[in-house]
Amino acid sequence: MNNFKIAIIGSLLSSFIFVQCNKNTKMMTDDSTMTTEQAVLDNWRSQAPSPGKAREIEIGDYQHFTLDNGLTCIVVENHKLPRVSYQLSLRNNQIMEGDMVGLVDFAGQMLARGTTTKSKADIDNAVDFIGANFNTSGYGMYGSTLKKHQAELLSIMTDVLYNPSFPNEEFDKIRTQTLSGLEAAKADPNSMIANVDAVLNYGRNHPYGEVQTVEAVNKIDLNACKAYYETFFKPGNAYLIIVGDISLEEAKSVANSNFGSWKNSAIPRIEYNLPEFPKSTQVSIANKEGAVQSVINVTYPIDMKPGSPDEIKATVMNNILGGGIFSGRLMQNLREDKAYTYGARSSLSSDRLVGNFKAYASVRNEVTDSSVYQFLYEMNRIVNEPVSQADLDLAKTSLAGSFARSLESPQTIARFALNTFRYGLPKDYYNTYLQRLDSVNISDISAMAKKYIRPDAANIVVVGNKDNISDNLLQFDSDGKIDYYDAFGREIKLDIPIPEGLTATKVIGDYINAIGGKEALMKVKTMETTAMMSMMGQEVTISSKYKDGDKYAMSMSMMGNVMQSQIVNGDKAMVSAMGQNQVISDPAQLKKMQSEAELFSVLHYDTDGTKLDLKGIETEGSNNYYKVLVTTPDGVEKTQFYDVKSKLLKKEMASETGPQGEMTITTEVPSYIEVNGIKVPAEVTIIGAAPMPLKMKITEVKINEPISDSDFSVE
Numbered sequence: 001m002n003n004f005k006i007a008i009i010g011s012l013l014s015s016f017i018f019v020q021c022n023k024n025t026k027m028m029t030d031d032s033t034m035t036t037e038q039a040v041l042d043n044w045r046s047q048a049p050s051p052g053k054a055r056e057i058e059i060g061d062y063q064h065f066t067l068d069n070g071l072t073c074i075v076v077e078n079h080k081l082p083r084v085s086y087q088l089s090l091r092n093n094q095i096m097e098g099d100m101v102g103l104v105d106f107a108g109q110m111l112a113r114g115t116t117t118k119s120k121a122d123i124d125n126a127v128d129f130i131g132a133n134f135n136t137s138g139y140g141m142y143g144s145t146l147k148k149h150q151a152e153l154l155s156i157m158t159d160v161l162y163n164p165s166f167p168n169e170e171f172d173k174i175r176t177q178t179l180s181g182l183e184a185a186k187a188d189p190n191s192m193i194a195n196v197d198a199v200l201n202y203g204r205n206h207p208y209g210e211v212q213t214v215e216a217v218n219k220i221d222l223n224a225c226k227a228y229y230e231t232f233f234k235p236g237n238a239y240l241i242i243v244g245d246i247s248l249e250e251a252k253s254v255a256n257s258n259f260g261s262w263k264n265s266a267i268p269r270i271e272y273n274l275p276e277f278p279k280s281t282q283v284s285i286a287n288k289e290g291a292v293q294s295v296i297n298v299t300y301p302i303d304m305k306p307g308s309p310d311e312i313k314a315t316v317m318n319n320i321l322g323g324g325i326f327s328g329r330l331m332q333n334l335r336e337d338k339a340y341t342y343g344a345r346s347s348l349s350s351d352r353l354v355g356n357f358k359a360y361a362s363v364r365n366e367v368t369d370s371s372v373y374q375f376l377y378e379m380n381r382i383v384n385e386p387v388s389q390a391d392l393d394l395a396k397t398s399l400a401g402s403f404a405r406s407l408e409s410p411q412t413i414a415r416f417a418l419n420t421f422r423y424g425l426p427k428d429y430y431n432t433y434l435q436r437l438d439s440v441n442i443s444d445i446s447a448m449a450k451k452y453i454r455p456d457a458a459n460i461v462v463v464g465n466k467d468n469i470s471d472n473l474l475q476f477d478s479d480g481k482i483d484y485y486d487a488f489g490r491e492i493k494l495d496i497p498i499p500e501g502l503t504a505t506k507v508i509g510d511y512i513n514a515i516g517g518k519e520a521l522m523k524v525k526t527m528e529t530t531a532m533m534s535m536m537g538q539e540v541t542i543s544s545k546y547k548d549g550d551k552y553a554m555s556m557s558m559m560g561n562v563m564q565s566q567i568v569n570g571d572k573a574m575v576s577a578m579g580q581n582q583v584i585s586d587p588a589q590l591k592k593m594q595s596e597a598e599l600f601s602v603l604h605y606d607t608d609g610t611k612l613d614l615k616g617i618e619t620e621g622s623n624n625y626y627k628v629l630v631t632t633p634d635g636v637e638k639t640q641f642y643d644v645k646s647k648l649l650k651k652e653m654a655s656e657t658g659p660q661g662e663m664t665i666t667t668e669v670p671s672y673i674e675v676n677g678i679k680v681p682a683e684v685t686i687i688g689a690a691p692m693p694l695k696m697k698i699t700e701v702k703i704n705e706p707i708s709d710s711d712f713s714v715e
Contacts, residue, residue: 061427062417063248067255069264070236074417075251076243078410084244085144085410086157089418091237093270093353094139094207100224101216104138106174107225111136113170115163120170126156136160138228140238144410147245154258162262164229166222178217183685183693186487187666189295189362189463192286199489200284200459201301201356202275208354209275211489215621235262239421241414275301275354278457280478285470286463286485287492287618289639289653290664294368294464298375299358302452304350307425310448311350312433316440317448319395321382322346322359324402327394329378330359338374340367348452352423357452365464369472372460376476379455387445396437403433467615486620496617496624504612507626507642508602514647515672515679521600524678526707530700531684542696551712552597568597572714583714591634609633617644625650648672648679665689675701 064074097103112135113120127134130152132145141160145153185191195211202209240259242251278300304310315323322330322345334344344361359379363371406412416430426432460476462469470482484492512518531542538558545553555565566575573584573593584590595601605612611631618627618641625641632638638654652667666687673682680701686694 062420064421065248065252065255067235067260069260069262070234071238071240071255071259071262072421073240073242073251073255074421075246075248076241076413076417077245077247078243078413079245082147082245083144083410084147084150084242084246085142085414086154087140087142087239087241087243087411087414087418088157088161089140089239089241090232091239091422092232092267093272095228095232095270096205096207097210097216099216100220101210101212102178103220103224103228106138106171106178106220107228108136108138109174110166110171110222110225111141111160111164111229113174114165114167115159116165117163118159119167123156123160126152132156142411144244150246150254154254158258161233166226168222171222171225175217175220178212179214180692180695182212182214182217183687183695184691187288187664187687189286189288189291189293192288192487193295193297193461193463195487195489196284196286196461196463196485197297197299197358197459199485200282200461201299202354206272206275206354213488213621232267234264234267235259236264237267239418241418243410243413243417272353274303277301278454278459281456281458281460281476282479282483283460283462283473283477284483284485285466285473286461286487286489287466288463288664289465290637290655291463291465292365292655292662293362294365294371294462294469295360295362296368296371296375297358297360297461298372298379298455298458299356299360299461300454300458302348302355302357304348304355304452305352305423306350306419307423307429308350310451312436313440313444314348314448314452316392316395316399316437317382317445317452318346318348318357319399320387320391320445321378321449321453323348323395323398325395325398327391329382330361330375333374333378334361334363334371338367338370340364340371340374344371344375357454365468368462368464368469369475372462372473372476376455379453379458382445382449383453383455386442389442392440392442392445396440399437400434403437490619490621493619494616496619498614498617502614502626504614504628505606507614507628507647508605508612510647511642511649512600512602516677518603520677521603524599524703526702526704527599527680528700528702528705528707529680529698531696531698533694533696535694545707545711546597546599547707547709547712549599550594550597551709552593553711566593567712567714568593569712569714574714581715595632605630615639623650663688673698673701676703678703 062074062076064072066072095104112123115123118126123134130145130149132143132149132153134143134153134156135141141157143153143157185195198209198211204210240255242255246254304314319325320329322328324345325331328345330344330346334340335342341361341363344359346357346359348357349355359375361371361375419425420427420429460473462473466484474480474482484494486492512521515521525548527544527546529544531544533540533542535558540563541557543555543557545551550568550570552568553565554567556563562576564575564577567573571590571594573590575582575584584593598604604610610633613629613631615627615629617624619625620641624644626644628640628642630638630640636654638652640649641651642648643650648669650669654665655662656665668685668687669681669683670685671682672679674680680698682698684696684698686696
């Protein structure tokens with residue numbers, strides 16, 4: 001039994017004796033004495049026990065050895081459970097991927113997609129059969145299992161390591177999935193702000209500042225993936241961290257028999273200069289048309305390596321400002337006091353190349369500038385005012401609890417061992433974490449705040465509707481000039497001059513001419529289209545029919561079964577789902593469906609009361625677009641983007657109210673096809689209506705061919 005347990009038992013015994021003595025004394029005293037003793041006892045009960053001294057935690061010392069081929073092996077014995085884990089981590093710094101950003105991730109995924117003897121399904125089945133965990137990345141692989149299945153797990157890992165086959169069909173799947181994710185990222189404010197943060201904090205000449213784009217993904221090929229694997233997956237460039245129910249001698253035997261034949265060779269040396277830190281505050285906006293909320297990041301890079309003498313003290317400081325605890329100052333200010341947001345937090349992270357600080361929240365449009373002010377206020381306050389002892393104690397208690405919970409993960413233990421070895425930390429660095437955490441004092445917090453919190457030299461990045469937030473944010477920019485970016489961190493030029501005499505009406509007129517001309521469009525009486533779309537792994541067919549400008553029928557079917565349909569016939573409309581019909585009686589819904597029946601609504605903009613406003617010229621990638629705000633007669637707004645060169649409508653954005661509240665729906669038209677002299681969309685992508693983008697490919701278009709009125713029957 002250790003001294004800690006003895007101290008607790010001793011304290012309990014003392015309390016028991018004290019209470020028993022009081023009871024005996026009360027039996028022999030008068031009521032006034034009993035009252036006094038009761039007061040003493042009540043006072044004792046009301047006091048929280050004093051915290052004991054922080055204890056040293058026994059995580060387990062690591063031991064290491066190096067194989068003849070240069071592979072460094074780190075072993076942490078833990079015999080509490082019959083489990084073992086193997087983590088292979090490359091040593092090299094992150095590489096610059098250039099015009100193929102995403103290459104390393106592709107290569108890492110491809111490792112587990114097939115070997116010369118096994119398919120991806122074979123690998124997955126083998127892992128599942130032994131109840132193991134296994135994954136690969138561009139910087140290594142990880143596997144864990146019960147000790148009795150260790151040999152099977154290592155057989156899988158070494159097969160993947162030595163014999164990846166890089167199958168074409170799996171590569172195509174990864175590309176398709178990645179491109180789909182990028183489509184969704186264009187409308188996701190958190191992805192947008194992460195991209196802009198990366199560019200501003202690290203710059204495009206640093207690997208952390210590279211941003212994945214559609215163009216980059218389309219340039220990645222299998223040969224580049226193979227070249228990366230063949231260059232960097234070398235034993236001299238790797239650590240093997242073994243954690244669990246294994247002895248040092250067994251680990252040496254296992255490592256030699258499974259990884260000793262791995263061939264070594266030299267790899268390129270990769271080093272980077274520290275990114276330039278901001279010298280003043282700079283406001284940058286990633287524009288999101290129609291957004292009703294703004295996402296705010298106040299961020300900048302910091303120079304802090306893992307295991308730095310500052311790391312624990314700076315982490316406590318950040319916890320007080322806005323770390324993981326609800327009582328953080330940012331949360332209490334912006335949520336509890338001001339009600340600007342559901343949550344406001346901050347993070348401060350170390351990194352072997354360059355760390356970063358970030359304070360962040362999502363807020364309502366109308367309080368975007370006020371929220372930025374409060375972020376800067378709290379950052380200034382922690383720099384200039386000492387924190388209270390109560391705040392300090394709460395932050396340390398929270399971190400101690402988080403640290404203890406993290407020890408349940410073998411990957412955490414592996415990371416601790418690797419950090420200790422890689423950065424030359426004392427072997428008891430993590431064992432004595434709680435003691436060093438407990439020693440942090442108020443003066444340490446002040447010193448860390450002055451060193452790492454920079455309210456006067458930060459990147460203030462906001463994703464939101466620039467038309468609603470720009471003017472009020474200008475006050476925070478040191479130079480009085482806001483920079484604008486697209487979803488992928490590419491700067492947008494807003495000062496491109498509009499050609500003299502150009503109006504929104506002229507832009508619409510040019511579009512009408514580009515798709516066939518008003519006279520030809522007026523002669524279109526019927527149109528029938530068929531489109532294909534993938535949804536939940538199934539092919540979906542969408543059939544649409546238009547007639548006479550007031551009749552519309554759409555059906556969506558999967559495997560020959562109609563899932564959903566809607567019909568508009570003049571002043572009647574009906575929707576159907578799973579065989580159940582509903583005639584539309586709500587005037588607003590009916591009117592919306594009637595507008596969908598119009599083939600070319602742009603032809604009536606000049607007569608139906610639609611308002612047009614040319615908002616300027618915006619860039620996206622290498623293309624320029626006329627931005628036109630369209631307001632329908634009933635007040636619905638949508639923003640349309642017309643390609644300056646082709647005059648074609650390429651994108652439309654509109655806000656709609658869905659189950660999760662207000663959302664922005666983006667409809668993109670990547671390409672057009674010409675049928676009977678009329679240009680119609682060949683592809684349509686809808687972003688924001690579902691968790692992943694909906695991509696439709698038009699497979700058939702019929703113009704002015706007979707369509708029966710019975711197809712528009714509303715019952």
